[in-house]
Amino acid sequence: MIRLLAVIAFLWASVVQAEPMKMAVTTSFHNSGLSEVLLPAIAAETGIEVQLLVVGTGQALRLGESGDVDAILVHSKAAEEAFVSAGYGTHRREIMYNDFVVVGAEVDVAGIAAATTAADALGKIAASEAAFVSRGDESGTHKKEISLWTGAGLDTESFGDWYKAVGAGMGASLNTASGLDAYILTDRASWLNFGNKGNLTLLFEGDPVLFNQYAFIPVNPERHPHVNNGAAERIETWLAGETARDLIDGYTINGEALFVFNAEPTN
Amino acid sequence: MNDIWAGLEAAFWLIVTLDADLLEITLRSLYVSLTALVIASAIALPFGSWLAIRRFRYRRATIAVLNALMGLPPVVVGLVVFLLLSRSGPFGVLGLLFTPTAMIIAQVIIITPLIASITHQAMRELWAEYHDLLISLNTSNWQRVTTLIVDGRRALLTASLAGFGRAIGEVGAIMIVGGNIEHATRVLTTAIALETGKGDFALALGLGFVLIALALMVNFAIHALSRTEREGRW
Numbered sequence: 001m002i003r004l005l006a007v008i009a010f011l012w013a014s015v016v017q018a019e020p021m022k023m024a025v026t027t028s029f030h031n032s033g034l035s036e037v038l039l040p041a042i043a044a045e046t047g048i049e050v051q052l053l054v055v056g057t058g059q060a061l062r063l064g065e066s067g068d069v070d071a072i073l074v075h076s077k078a079a080e081e082a083f084v085s086a087g088y089g090t091h092r093r094e095i096m097y098n099d100f101v102v103v104g105a106e107v108d109v110a111g112i113a114a115a116t117t118a119a120d121a122l123g124k125i126a127a128s129e130a131a132f133v134s135r136g137d138e139s140g141t142h143k144k145e146i147s148l149w150t151g152a153g154l155d156t157e158s159f160g161d162w163y164k165a166v167g168a169g170m171g172a173s174l175n176t177a178s179g180l181d182a183y184i185l186t187d188r189a190s191w192l193n194f195g196n197k198g199n200l201t202l203l204f205e206g207d208p209v210l211f212n213q214y215a216f217i218p219v220n221p222e223r224h225p226h227v228n229n230g231a232a233e234r235i236e237t238w239l240a241g242e243t244a245r246d247l248i249d250g251y252t253i254n255g256e257a258l259f260v261f262n263a264e265p266t267n
Numbered sequence: 268m269n270d271i272w273a274g275l276e277a278a279f280w281l282i283v284t285l286d287a288d289l290l291e292i293t294l295r296s297l298y299v300s301l302t303a304l305v306i307a308s309a310i311a312l313p314f315g316s317w318l319a320i321r322r323f324r325y326r327r328a329t330i331a332v333l334n335a336l337m338g339l340p341p342v343v344v345g346l347v348v349f350l351l352l353s354r355s356g357p358f359g360v361l362g363l364l365f366t367p368t369a370m371i372i373a374q375v376i377i378i379t380p381l382i383a384s385i386t387h388q389a390m391r392e393l394w395a396e397y398h399d400l401l402i403s404l405n406t407s408n409w410q411r412v413t414t415l416i417v418d419g420r421r422a423l424l425t426a427s428l429a430g431f432g433r434a435i436g437e438v439g440a441i442m443i444v445g446g447n448i449e450h451a452t453r454v455l456t457t458a459i460a461l462e463t464g465k466g467d468f469a470l471a472l473g474l475g476f477v478l479i480a481l482a483l484m485v486n487f488a489i490h491a492l493s494r495t496e497r498e499g500r501w
Contacts, residue, residue, distance in 0.1 A: 022365065022448075031465055053365065053446040054461075067354035068364050171464030178466075196466035224354060226362070 018049035021231040022069040024060035025052050026140055027169040029073060029214065032098070032189025032258055034251050038239075041247060046238055048231050056139035056169065064088055064217065067224030071232040075214045076140035089217035090229075095239050096248050096259045097213045100144060102204040103191060104130075104183035112183070118207040119152035126154050129162045131182035135173050136165025144212065145185045151209065174200075187212055192253040214259075237266050274472025278480075281473050289474070293481060296454040299367050299441070300434040301485075303374035307434075308427050311379045315386025315426070316412045316419075319394045330387065336380035341373075345440030348373045352444065365446040370454070373440040378430035385429055389422030390415050424493060428486055435482055455481070 029035060030052060039050050053063065057074040064072045065088045073095070074080060084092050102112060102121055110128040115121035125132055126149075134156070135142035149156050156163060166176050170190045177184035178198040186194075191202065216239055218232035238244060240263035248261040281289045318330065350356050352364040352372075363369045393415055401411050416423060438456035445452035447461060455478045462471035 020451075027464070049450075051365070051448045051451050053448060055446075066356075067359075169464050171466055175463070175466060194466045196468060226354065 018043060019047060019228070019231055020049045020051055021071070021228050021235065022051045022053060023232075023235070024055055024063045024069045024072045024074075026057050026060060026074050027054055027171065028075070028139075028141060028187040028190050028212075030054040031170055031193055032187070033193050033253070034189065034248065034259060037247055037251055038244065041243060042235065042238060045243060046234050048235060050235065056135075056137050057141075057143070058138035061088075064219050067219060067227055069219060070228045071216060071218045071235065073214060073216050074140055075212050076143050077213060077215070079140075079143065080215055080217060084217060087223060088220055090220050091217070093216045093236055093240065093263065095214050095216050095244075095263045096261045097211050098259045099188055099205065100141070100185055100210040100212055101188050101191060101202050102183060102185055103177070103200050104203050105181035105199045106201045107181075107199075108203055110183070113203045115204055118148055118204070118209050121204045122148055122152045122154065125183050126152070126159070129160065131162050131164065131180050133173055133177040133180065133182045133184040134163060134165045135170070136167045137169070139169075140212075141170060141185065141187060148185070148209065188256075189253075189258045192256060192258065213262075239263065240266050270468045271472065273469035274476060277469045277473030278476035279473075281477060289477065291450070292453050292455055292458050293477065295367065295452075296435060296456070296478070296481070297485075299370045299454060300374060300431060303371045303378060303434050304427060304431045306371070307375045307379040307382055307430055308423075310375075311382035311430070312386050312416060312423055312426070313412055315383040316390045316415045317408070318383070318387045319390035320408065320411050320415070330384075333380050333384050333387065337384050339377055339380060340439070341377050341437050342439035342443070344373055344376050345443035348376065348440065349443045364444065365448060365452055367445070367452060369444040370441040370452060373444045374434045374437060377437060377440060378434050381433055382426045382430040385426035386423055389419055389426065393419045393422070420493070424489065428489065431485065432482060435485075436478070 025035065035052060039052070043049055053060070053069060055063065057076045057079065060072045060074050061079055061083050063069045064083065072089070080092050083089050102118070104110075104112065110124045110130045112121040112124050115124055134145055146156060164176070164180070164182065166173050168176070170186060171194065173184060174186060174190065174194050175196055176182070178196050178200050181199050188205070216236050218229055218236060219227045221227050221229040245261040245263075248259045249257065251258055318326070318333075348369065349364065351358050352361070352369050353359055354364070363372070397415065397418070401414060406414070436456060438460055441454060442457050442460060445454070445457065447453050447457040455474055459471045459474045459478070462474065
């Protein structure tokens with residue numbers, strides 16, 4: 001009996017030791033597989049057990065607004081700045097970036113592989129009315145896609161049936177695109193990790209407008225006193241530190257680096 | 268077809284190697300759904316039986332509503348529970364969002380009407396048989412309910428198992444209120460949704476087969492323990 005109690009006490013102690021912190025992150029961050037490298041390192045070095053809520057950027061911001069998470073890590077600069085200026089977050093800290101790519105069926109009916117800019121590539125797709133799958137879920141990727149269409153002088157509202165807004169996460173949307181042999185805008189990490197590529201292949205990449213900045217925002221403790229701001233600040237320091245830089249820059253899939261660390265070091 | 272074979276193979280290796288993560292999410296699935304089942308049964312079995320024997324003014328309306336609630340969309344339940352438990356919702360101070368408790372609450376709401384409705388249907392037949400006897404013995408309402416529950420236990424078992432079936436396979440509500448957090452609220456169904464999203468169909472399907480096997484095992488175990496299908500008693 002005493003032994004049993006001792007075991008229970010030990011388990012309890014080990015549970016208490018790891019301080020939990022809830023962080024809302026985007027599907028593209030999690031699908032990249034980077035979280036599986038970072039979280040164990042965070043737990044080992046800071047003793048904080050980061051519990052990830054994998055949602056779209058829109059939902060992540062909502063979770064932060066209502067105080068249901070302690071921090072968010074998302075990639076949609078305009079929405080993030082609005083979030084901070086409305087007082088929901090204390091500040092915005094840029095951590096790293098990856099990039100978006102356009103994938104589509106190998107036959108490339110719109111001929112975007114020859115395009116010079118992202119606007120040119122999207123213009124070709126619209127002109128040929130080839131099937132295009134849009135996330136359609138107000139996520140960071142979706143907002144990026146809309147801004148790219150706008151940049152190409154096109155309005156998604158006026159598109160016909162070839163433009164399919166599926167309202168789903170990155171993986172589910174890629175599954176749809178794979179089934180339809182459609183074009184889709186995706187972040188490189190999700191694409192490389194995706195297991196059901198089918199006929200799809202990477203067709204367009206490299207335009208600087210496709211860069212995708214991730215930022216960390218602690219939820220404002222003045223608005224939500226219960227949030228674990230101490231843990232959020234320690235995580236921020238860690239994410240902007242040496243270990244995180246080595247892990248982020250060193251993370252590769254099939255020999256391709258996915259993320260570029262660009263956080264300003266903590267003073 | 269290849270994907271299905273790959274799924275069977277993945278399920279086989281997951282089980283044979285007793286994958287630690289699989290064990291964890293399977294036990295959590297069982298914990299959440301069985302707890303929800305016990306709570307829902309404690310509410311729905313007496314309520315369904317009571318509904319069968321009592322005559323009151325809005326009885327028909329109550330039964331109609333109950334039957335309609337059987338088809339309660341889990342996503343909507345999830346969303347409402349989410350908004351109630353959110354830090355900016357009325358029960359936010361409890362800090363229950365994204366915990367197994369929140370998932371249990373959502374599942375109780377989803378399966379209680381189902382169990383109560385099936386219970387009511389079965390008890391109505393039984394009550395027709397027992398009506399004269401129980402009335403002539405001058406039993407109290409509580410005695411009538413307990414008599415019906417004891418003698419109709421096999422029908423009630425079916426009702427409970429239907430509720431369990433709906434709970435263990437449910438994904439819409441628990442995805443919203445649980446958040447699918449690894450090592451905290453991830454269960455079999457949300458893990459399947461996640462792996463499908465990653466395009467890893469083999470692993471998703473493997474987990475699916477584990478889920479089906481689990482549902483079968485729970486059903487067999489409950490039947491064996493309650494000895495409902497014994498010879499001479501069906």
